[in-house]
Amino acid sequence: MGSLRWAKQRFLFYGLVAGILTADAWVLQYLLHHYDLPASFQTEPPPEEEHVHLNYGELFPPLSDISVTGKTIDAEFLHGKWGVIFYFKDRPMVDFLSYCDTLNRKYHSLGLQPLGITRRETKELKQFLNRRAISYPILLDPGDRLRDLPHLEHHRYGFFFINPDGMIEFSLHRLMTSNDLRQLVEKYLVGQINYDIEKEWRLGIQPGDTLPPYKIIDVKTGAALTIHDLDVTNSVMIFFTASCSTCQMSNYWEELKAIETSSVRPRNRFYYIFSQNFAFSDLIDRMNAHHITANVYIAEEEFDVLESPYVTKAPLSEEALVLTIDIRGRVKTVEPLAQWLARISKESAQ
Amino acid sequence: MKRNRWLWAVIGIAGLSIVLFFLVQEQQRPSPSAVADTIFSTSEETKPSQEKETNVSFYQEVPIFDGFGFDYPLYVRRDNEGNYYVTDQNNHRICVFDPSMRFKFQIGQLGQGPEDLSHPTGYALDSYGRLYIKDVGNLRIQIYDKTGHHVGGFRSPLKSPDIAVNSQGEVFLNHATRGHLISVYSSDGELLRQFGDLMSLSRAYPGHANDERYRVPLSRVVMAIDGQDNLYVAYVFAPIIQKYDPAGKLLWERRLEGPLIDVLTKSFWQALEPSPATEKYEPDTVMNMDGIQMAVMCQSIAVDEKTNRLFILLGAADIIYVTDDAGRKLRLLSPKKLRNSYLWTLTFSDGKLYATDNARCYQLVVSNSHTFH
Known part of the structure; x- marks a missing residue:
């Protein structure tokens, strides 16, 4: 009897606690839903006024006598040059860095x-x-x-385009887009902006570059290598860069047949390098079944600098990039596979 | 031991009741399914209980200036001489085409110099053919004559989603942070007058308690001016349109209505108060204009200067809400086919409707009325 009363009391007590907790939760949710949060919880609206401390028309501070990690940048470094100075706090803008490099190779002489x-x-x-x-x-x-120096204390990114007199022609305290950078460079150095979207500007690797040391696996032997381990001189390297989830070599069978029977095939060393999206077993099976004689590899990492317009939103047959390599081991030409096949076919007909 | 069992049982019941409470709450939330599909679907899958719009016409997008290579075009308008103007936002210029749609010249190019532009997002034409361009990247309004020569401008660091100009060359900007809906400036940037009350949450969405955080974001408007210098505004984040006379007096205020607006309203709340328990909501257009993410209600507004009919591009599936000159709903215009990209701007010029998406410009050709049953 006593234990039943004890149980009833406990039940009532804990039921009351549960009821209070539930009611609290209801009230709290109602309040959050319908009323303002305390001021301290509210996010401050972003300031509408921009604060670019160094602006258009101002002199960029001289870089003289600044030594950073062993490199000294002196006043002469940008003297008489069109300077593109960009700052990133920690997260590199890889696309921008790459694009800037492409622009520099093209316009450094200007x-x-x-x-x-x-x-x-x-x-x-x-x-x-x-x-x-x-x-x-x-x-x-x-x-x-x-x-x-340019007062970027509170910013993660900064960008300054400086004329040969050291005056700022364009400044931003946020990310600069590659397209805008190109337009600025063309405007000031070439005198005319090209408004047509050029494929070449979106392409990472350029003629004259050396290939990155991508990690690859030899499909025949299973050996782990890098591209630098291959003798690529005077070779044709075909990167199957497709990003499909289940890529198969047979998707490219028509192209592979055309390559294997092309007139340039006997004269060059050929490398087929498939992206990580291809299955190792599929490559072995198909290679043996179709008597592929070229060297076949599968990548162990992304082909990031081979990012190209041909990789995205393109027909499957175009999701392959042909790099011809010169006798010094540098990239000679960069073309989508379909374009390269058409070119060699035309050349052999002539 | 026995006491612990009771304790855990009660805690369990309490927890369960809390979970049940939240589940009930979530059930009451609108479904995040595509707004327009529900309204316009003619298939048998449409829920029989779903209220449908009954006065809907179709339009077809006919590409214009095709192959020109815009990078985010905005606002197609025509001047008195029939020339076309298009903002080419990411190419930092306004492109001018002759009445035969041949490229004539461009106004501005990327830069921060006196005549340059940086991410122009909108412009207005006055009766003299002068262009008033919202040079957003450079935080200013730039003014060019009809030959493309820079003739002035003024600094304008405050946000305004749109720009309008009356026949006197006065510039209307939606500088809500100044405390009024509209601020009117002279062509050299002098603040002439202000008018219009800011929108509140309880006024925009009756039944909801006011929340001061949303006063400025809810007061973002797109604008159009008719031939008599009356100003029409459509609230970007509220289903409300208003007409002001040239002196800034409110002539009328209308609430957009109908089943589609009801669905959009639910979408608004879904975007404003997303819950991890619900399916991820992906409305057509969500803007983060003032640090608060909200689903767009009115994307763009255009006025037919002859009839004063209004065309409001809604923030869903490219649907256009058409009203008479008093803001009363006439019908909806829906695209014939749903597309992958969405229309961003809508203009009415020379008796025709024009629109843009992120790559192309279109003339919208409306077909005969069609009613869904």
């Missing part, structure tokens, strides 16, 4: 001089720099001395 500044060398940046020989310096600025 006086273009990019200069990157970053606070620290992240893994992503290191990986990018290892793969691609950038034609301009990227300075590490752990003490923020370079960052503070």
Whole structure:
């Protein structure tokens, strides 16, 4: 009897607690739903006024006597040049870095001089720099001395386009787009902006580049290699860059047949490099079944600098990129597979 | 041991009741399914209980200036001489075409110099053919004559989703942070007058308690001016349109209505108060204009200067809400085929409707009325 009363009391007590908790939850939710949060919880609206501390028409501070991680940037570095100075705090703008490099290779002779500044060398940046020989310096600025010159203290990104007299022609304290950079360079250095979207500008690797040391596996032997382990001189490298989820070599059978029977085939060393999206077993089976004689590899990482317009939103047959390599091991031409096949077919007919 | 069992049982019941409470709440939320599909679907899958719009016409998008290579075109308008103007936003210029749609010249190019543009997002034409361009990247209004020569401008660091100009060359901007809906500036940037009350949450969505956080975001409007200098505004994030006379007096205010607006209203709340428990909501257009993410109700507004009919591009599936000159609903215009990209701007010029998406410009050709049953 006593234990029943005890149970009833406990039941009532804990039921009351549960009821209070539930009611609290209801009230709290109602309040959150219908009333203002306390001021301290509210997010401040972003300021409408922009604060670019160094603006158009101002003199960019001289870079003289600034030594960062062993490299000294002196006043002469940008003297008489069209300077593209960009700052990123920690997250590298890989596409922009790559695009800037492409622009520099094209317009350096007209006086273009990019200069990157970053606070620290992240893994992503290191990986990018290892793969691609950038034609301009990227300075590490752990003490923020370079960052503070143009007053980018509160910004993650900064961009300045400077004329040969050191005056700022364009400044931003956020990410600059590649397309806008191209337009600025063309406007000031070429004198005319090209408004047609050019495929070449979207292409990472360019003639004259060396191939990045992508990690690959030899499909025949299973050996783990990098592209630098291959003898690529005077070769044709076909990168099957497709990003499909279940890619198969047979998707490219017509193209492969055309390559294997082409007139250039006997004269060149051929490498087929398939992206990670292909299955190892499929490649072995098809290679044996169709007597593919070229060297076949499968990538172990993304073909990031081979990013091209041909990879995205293109018919499957175009999701392959042909790089011809010259006798020095440098890229001679870069073409989508269909275009390259058409060209060699035309050349052999002539 | 026995006491612990009771304790856990009660905690369990309490927890369960809380979970049930939230589940009931979620059930009351609108379904995040595509707004227009539900309204316009003619298939048998349409829920029989679903209220449908009954006065709907179709339009077809006929591409114009095709192959020109715009990079985010905005606003197709015509001047008194029949020339076409299009903002080519990511190419930082306004493109001018002759009445035969041949390219004549461009106004502006990327830069921060006195005559340059950076991400122009809108423009207005006055009766003299002068262009008033919202040079957003450079935080200013730029003014060019009809030959493309820069003739002035003024600094305008405050946000305004749209720009309008009356026949006097006065510039109307939606500078809500100044405390009024509309701020009117002279062509050299002097603030002439302000009018219009800011929108509140309880006024925009009756039944909801007011919330000061939303006052400025809810007061974002798109604008159109008719031949008599009356100003029409459509609220970007509320189903409301208004007409002001040239002096800034409110002539009427109308609430957009109908089943589609009801669905859009539910979408608005879904975007404003997303819940991880619900399916991820993906409305057609969500803007983060003032640090708050909200689903767009009215994307763009255009006025037929002859009839004063209004065309309001809604923030869903490219549907256009048409009203008479007093803002009363006439019908809806729906695209013949749903497309992958969405229309961003709508203009009415020379008796024709024009629109743009992120790559192309269109003339909208409306077919005969068709009613769904």
